[in-house]
Structure formats: C-alpha cells, structure tokens
Amino acid sequence: MSEVALLRLEGVSKTYRGGTRPAVDNLSLEVRAGEIFGFLGPNGAGKTTTIKMVVGLLKADRGTILVNGHDVARDSVAAKADIGYVPDNPDLYDRLTGIEYLNLVADIFGVPRDERRRRVAELLEMFELESAARDIIQSYSHGMKQKLALTGALLHEPRVFILDEPMVGLDPRASRLFKDMMRSHCDKGHTVFFSTHILEVAERLCDRVGIINRGRLVACGTVEELRNRRKQADETLEDIFLELTEAGEAS
Template sequence: MIEIISVSKSYNKINNAVDDISLTINKGEVFGFLGPNGAGKTTTIKMITGIIAPTKGDIKVSGISITKNPLEAKKKFAYVPDTPDMFLRLKGIEYLNFMADVYGVSKNERKKKIEDLSKRFDMESALGDKLQTYSHGMRQKIVVMGALIHDPEVWILDEPLTGLDPKSAYILKEMMREHTDAGKTVFFSTHVLDVAEKVCDRVAIINKGKILFCGTLAEMKEHFKANESLEQMFLELTENE
C-alpha cells in the first residue's frame, strides 16, 4: 500500500513540479500513473522512493513514512527506474548478488530466485556477461530482476516496459498480476495508454503536476459519458490544461 498525502515538490520555490497531490494505492491492485512527458510522473516516483524529498506533505509505503523512516520504508518496495544504465562494469550475476546482499537475501533463497527470474526473462545465458555488453532491453530485464530479488510487498516501476521485447513485456505484466493476486501492490508509470487499459485496476492521470482523474477505467468512461478509447479520453482530459 502507498499513501501520498498532500504532496508538493518545487525545485525553484516558485513553480510546483508536483502540486498538492493525494493518492492511495491499495493492496491487491495494479495502479497506473499516466501522463505526458514532463507531467510530474518521475518526480512523484522519486519522492515515493526517497530519492528526492517533497517540499511539503508525506508519503507512506506499507504504513512507513519515507520521509521520517526512509531505511525501513525502502525495505518494503522494489524500484525500477526509467533508465537501466547502472553498474555497467558488473556481470549480470554479480549485479544480482549485489542486490541480494543489499536486501539481506539468504544464499539459498537468492539462488532459487535468480534461477526463477533468469528463466522467466530468458537471461540464463547472459548472467556471466558484463552489463555494458547488454542491449537496452537486456539491461531493463536485469534491473527488474535485481529489484524483485527480495520479493518486496510493493513494486514501483517507472516506464518498466520501455525497451522490452514483446515476450518479456508480457511476462512482466503477468508477474504484476501474480503479485497483486497475492495481496501486494504494483504502482507503475506509463505514457502508453493501451498498456494501462489492459493491465490496470485503477489509474490516475497527472498533467502539469496536478491529478486530473483517479479511478477505474469504467469510472473514467462513465465520467465522459461516451465509449471513447482511453487515448481520446486522455486527450480530452489534458488538451485544455
């Protein structure tokens, strides 16, 4: 569960990149965070994960404040950033073991998890190679694997499907559903509206730092009183902002 409580972020003390937003992402749901580039999606995710601090407000992950108790809060979630270019001198297996060490995953548990994830993402033959030799899609997969190695309660994914091949994208979407079926939480940002339509239980649309809509896709359709596609509704929501 994630609670975003009256959160704002200003980088220049004049304009808010994120402007007084409040959201509750429940256990057992895939929650999509939609908006055009520059809308405030990544800033919000960086505040949820504790990379940057909000100017005002508070954020709780599994009931723990990321601003007041960041180390405990960070144990509760996995974070996949929008750019997977990190630790490029490490081999795939070294990166996964490093992430397992960070989260205190036992030797037996990590072995089983690495075998399972590398098989699902078809990465078994690449684990001995350095990340700098990987394609963008392979780097994306290894970062996802590293994030999930400690089986966290909450997944926070920033544009997670970018660069993935269709099979891997399908597998990740399948894993999101398995995770929420177990009563856990997935929060992910995207500007690909078709993905949100197929995967999400609820969505929020953000533009220019403000939440324009939050609810189910059915509620969104009812809100517009029409059978328009999500893309058309999205454009109607944002065109006058």
C-alpha cells in the first residue's frame, strides 16, 4: 500500500435545502493508493451524500474534495475522469443495449478503440454478460444491471473506484467475483471506496474502514486499530459499529 492519497476529503459539510442539521458535518478522511476503504454507517448517516459529493452529483457547502489531486469543485472534469462510480441503485438507460451503453461510456471517458475492445471483452466475460450484451438493458435482471454498471465504471481503469452499496443484488458467485476484482483493482495501485451495510464483508475485505454517524466520522482505521483503541481485542466490527453508532444516537 502506498502513502499517496488518491481520495482526500477535508472539512466537508453539506446541509440540504430546508434541512435542520447537516447531512455531512466537517468530514475529513483520506484513502490511499492500493487501499480498499469501507465506508460504514447506519441508514441516513450521510454515506450516500458523501459519495454523491465525491462524484460531483452534489456540491459541498464547505470543505475540499480531492480526487487524485484534482479538486472536484474546481476541476470536476479531471476529477471525474479518475473516478469509476456505481450508485446504490444502478438505473441505466433501459432503451440502450448493453454494448451501446458501454460504447457511450468508453467514448466519454476517452477509452481508445483497441483498449475498449479488450476491456469490454474481459469484463463481460468476467461478469458473464457476453450473451446479454446486445440485448436492451430493460431486459436485464437487477443483478445484471448491477454488473453492467460495474463494467461501465471499470472500463477506463479508474484510479478511484467508488461504489454505493455494491453487494446489493449480486448473487454469491458474482459477489465473490466482485470482491476478487476489487482486490486486483487495488493491487494495480488504484483505490476502492465503498459504502456497505454488510459488516462481515467490510471486516474481511477492507484495508481500512471509516464509520460515519449523523454526518460525522466517528471512527477511522483498520479493524485492528479500532479494536485496540477500544481495548477490546475480541470485539467484532459489528460490536464496534453498534457501540459507536448507538453512542451517537444517545448523544
């Protein structure tokens, strides 16, 4: 793992219009090259808001977000070029075929023809989507849409791969495949930042985790570091998560 931060958030805050409290409150964290970072938190904690700000779907009220050194607010195009993003519910263009969607994404991300041919073939084979690629997306199951969204997001080998609840809708086989793929993506020196509710996955897969509650980062580090900090060596990530988030609720 490198010390180079591919994703850095500094004092990021966001309050929705009409909202009484910030959805994200003074959030700072960094994700290094070669690292899988799990972003954990209960419902409504601010995970999706944070992710949307990183990928440019929402504007932060305060703070700075840097993707591979590019400021998302000032140089959004360069920042987005380094991101591969899959939202929690990947609604794609139902009326395009899978291959048309991938061609569109490849064009926009400037993936050269030969490389796109190789990458598309490789990813479609990996996700077992080859035979469906020329069907319209409307005909896909939820899991297939999820896999196609992942394929599109990985086409340009993004430095920062961002996923919102990526395991939802994937069958066990695809889920295993996907976890392997996340690891190999990081092994190439890239980074993966994903939110999840499945704490076992986070515990097994992530190099580091961050726990967010009520918009604030309440813990960040390796699972081992979190255990040591709490001086409870036998605690699972689930125990830590529940204690930290319940403490937040109580306050």
